[in-house]
Amino acid sequence: MSEESKTRTPEDRQKRISDVVTDRGSISAQELATMFGVSVMTVHRDLDELERQGIVRKYRGGVTAQPSGVFESNVSYRKKAxxxxxxxxxxxxxxxxxxxxxxxxxxxxxxxxxxxxxxxxxxxxxxxxxxxxxxxxxxxxxxxxxxxxxxxxxxxxxxxxxxxxxxxxxxxxxxxxxxxxxxxxxxxxxxxxxxxxxxxxxxxxxxxxxxxxxxxxxxxxxxxxxxxxxxxxxxxxxxxxxxxxxxxxxxxxxxxxxxx
Missing domain, CATH: 3.40.50.1360 (Rossmann fold)
Structure with missing residues (x-):
């Protein structure tokens, strides 16, 4: 069963993406697109929304939950680290x-x-x-x-x-x-x-x-x-x-x- 079969709405998919990023720390947009059976463009839209919420941080070609000098990791990631x-x-x-x-x-x-x-x-x-x-x-x-x-x-x-x-x-x-x-x-x-x-x-x-x-x-x-x-x-x-x-x-x- 693909990840996409578990996510019927963009909100569901975004929640699943945030879970994946939190578990892995970092991942590429292409990997997420393959995992969820959607286009890279769709993944980037999802990541834009998650970044707006402060859940993840985008970088060229991918996304991370790890902190930077201006980005504090969300509590879900910090609990696991x-x-x-x-x-x-x-x-x-x-x-x-x-x-x-x-x-x-x-x-x-x-x-x-x-x-x-x-x-x-x-x-x-x-x-x-x-x-x-x-x-x-x-x-x-x-x-x-x-x-x-x-x-x-x-x-x-x-x-x-x-x-x-x-x-x-x-x-x-x-x-x-x-x-x-x-x-x-x-x-x-x-x-x-x-x-x-x-x-x-x-x-x-x-x-x-x-x-x-x-x-x-x-x-x-x-x-x-x-x-x-x-x-x-x-x-x-x-x-x-x-x-x-x-x-x-x-x-x-x-x-x-x-x-x-």
Whole structure:
């Protein structure tokens, strides 16, 4: 059975295409045309719509779900990427959480990897703008939840905007755990200004600040400068981090830990 036989409308086909791109990371327009039994021109129209929605990024001859300096991958792709590394980082990060603390998690899939580990660190108060985290944490006894509401964004599965910023500003927490898209030199970076605004506000209201980064994000930059790395109490990376990236953090006196 061809893929086209499963997709009776352009919307169905676009959903299937986004699933394929998310699974593979990148693929050519010709491959998609063959897979779905349609013309390359039809595929490009589908990709134009998916790019407009922010789900994929086109390049000459193909499409990708992978990030660039101006494009942040959608949450479906990020959930599947670097899982083992994220779990190691999350385990190291969770060691800094103690019963009775109040913590904040951003909408990053790296920080979300901490969630299964928090069930053993109760009682705990957790504040987050990430909808999937709210769903999962609501199932754990001993964890009190604060939802940081705002305008829901399906590409990030999180709440953003002015209302979210006001929610964050109304509380104070013992620690915040965030991740971002890129780290280079003395700074952390992200592609989207609205995400930058939320992460900056989260850092403002926390007593201690932790940055969780898998090694693919090190030595890279994105469109917007987030904050200087000096604002973090600790940067936690995985064992895949290159020595050059670690040496650069050491040169700038950035405290870091390599998760084993």
């Amino acid at each position: 670097m899982r083992t590394e994220k779990e190691a980082i999350a385990k190291a990060a969770a060691s800094y959480v103690e019963p009775g603390m109040s913590i904040m998690l951003d909408d990053a899939t790296t920080t979300a990897s901490m969630i299964p580990l928090l069930a053993d660190v109760t009682p705990l108060r957790v504040a987050t703008n990430y909808l999937d985290a709210l769903r999962k944490l609501s199932e754990y006894r001993g964890i009190s939840l604060t939802a940081l509401g705002g305008d829901y964004d399906p590409l990030h599965d999180s709440f953003l905007g002015v209302t979210c910023l006001e929610c964050i500003d109304s509380i104070r927490v013992d620690a915040v755990f965030v991740s971002t898209s890129a780290l280079s030199g003395r700074y952390a970076f992200h592609q989207e200004d609205r995400i930058v605004a939320v992460k900056r506000k989260m850092l403002e209201v926390a007593e201690r600040r932790y940055l969780l980064m898998d090694h693919t994000k090190l030595g890279k930059v994105a469109l917007h400068r987030l904050v200087p790395l000096a604002e973090f109490d600790l940067v936690i990376v995985d064992s895949g981090a290159q020595e050059s990236a670690l040496a650069e953090m050491k040169r700038y006196n950035v405290p870091y830990e390599v998760a084993s």
